[in-house]
Amino acid sequence: MSDDVLVDIEDLHFTYDGRPVLQGINMKIPRGKVVAIMGGSGCGKTTLLRCIGGQLRPSGGRVRLEKHQVCGMSQAELYNLRRRMGMLFQFGALFTDMSVFDNVAFPMREHTDLSEEMIRDLVLMKLEAVGLRGAHKLMPGELSGGMARRVALARALALDPMLVMYDEPFTGLDPIALGVIGQLIRKLNDALGATSIMVTHDIQESLLIVDYIYFLNGGRVVAQGTPDEIRASADPFVHQFVHAEPDGPVHFDYPAPSIRQEFLSGVRHG
């Protein structure tokens, strides 16, 4: 069993500025699967991803990736591990001073001794996989949001990583581009035999492509299951999320004293 688990998160805590962001997360990400981590904005999804990638040091708990404990690694060990990880950032984070080709070639040039001809073939293959071979000469500024995301995907996959992390891959995309990215994530994960962790709040798209879903709220896992289980779930939080209801376990109002009390007090608070 444990060999099938690529990422094992145990009782993970993270505190930022005295405010608890993650409060005891337990998760197992099986090898070869696409797993979504969902939840409202500010529930700690991205923080969790940063902890897995070793960019943030958790205040408690453990993250195990293969045989490695991510927390407490030295910079050199972490960099060794990250060569086998890919990450797609929210808005792509392409290097704006490099062309599409150079962006995808960047990890190869930094980490391998491959010849330029070899790199050229590999880059064109990666770009072909995301349907943008024809765009390799363009600069990032000339790409649409969806295209930039696909180039970033090609770059994240440049070194054939064992683990790919997606930070809000669907944000700000039109429905067509969104569907394209979703299909690509699934297709490339299976083609490369990688494992994918996807942080998102786009429930409908996720239900179509992922194998397993974790729901986060207030820094805790509140629900989990396969897409079918999630669809059928009676859990009030999952129900509110799947059906996009404005009020439920997740409140519409920011915590405040009663409006009567606020009006009567008449004092301005700093």
Added chain:
Amino acid sequence: MARPADLLRKLGHATVERVWRLGFAARFFWVVLLYSGASFRRLPLTLREIYFSGVLSLIIILVSGLFVGLVLGLQGFEILQRFGSTEALGTLVALSLTRELGPVLAAIFFASRAGSSVTAEIGLMKATEQLKAMDMMAVNPIARVVAPRFWGGVISMPLLAAIFSAMGVLGGWLIGVVFIGVDDGSYWSQMQSSVDFRFDVWNGIVKSFVFGVAVSLIAVFEGYDSVPTAEGVSRAITRTVVTSVLAVLALDFVLTSFMFRGTS
């Protein structure tokens, strides 16, 4: 009632903040030096930055150097004339440029032309998560982005200061010899006999090197440390220029008082 106490608290807070930032900058400097290996092992990285910071600053350095020389020539001639020693014009122009004006003004122009753009570039790379992305690709952004820009600036600065001084000397010659009619031979020979290479020129080069380190460090630090928003980056750019100019002037005073104490 609590106003004076509030004021004191704010003052204390601001001071602590400044000192803390200074310490952070010093530690940052150390880390940049530590990760500088790649800047020299992969020379194209640094050469590219020398091009962007140094070569592209040439226009402003050439033009302003020439004009400073022209003004020095005019004012110098006007004053020297009162003492009947206009043949010393070459000495005056060359000494003021190599010792002070060349390094200081070139550093100030360099900070506003190249330092600000380095800060903006690094700040925007941070704001658009490019630095984080690089870090996730197991490429250290300090080694790959910051250090080459730092060394590009450090290498460019003395060269730019030298070019600035040379243009100034040419400007002084243009106004003094060609337009006013100071003797050509005495302009150059007086300059040659009174400007000492080790003492005047070398000290100027040392100065501009120190300024180069200061301005480049401030530029990369402000960019790397900027708040990753549009407002934060614009503030960082302002801070780069203001802090650089103040640092250059303060350092110049310190260096001058050590280098030229009780001589000439």
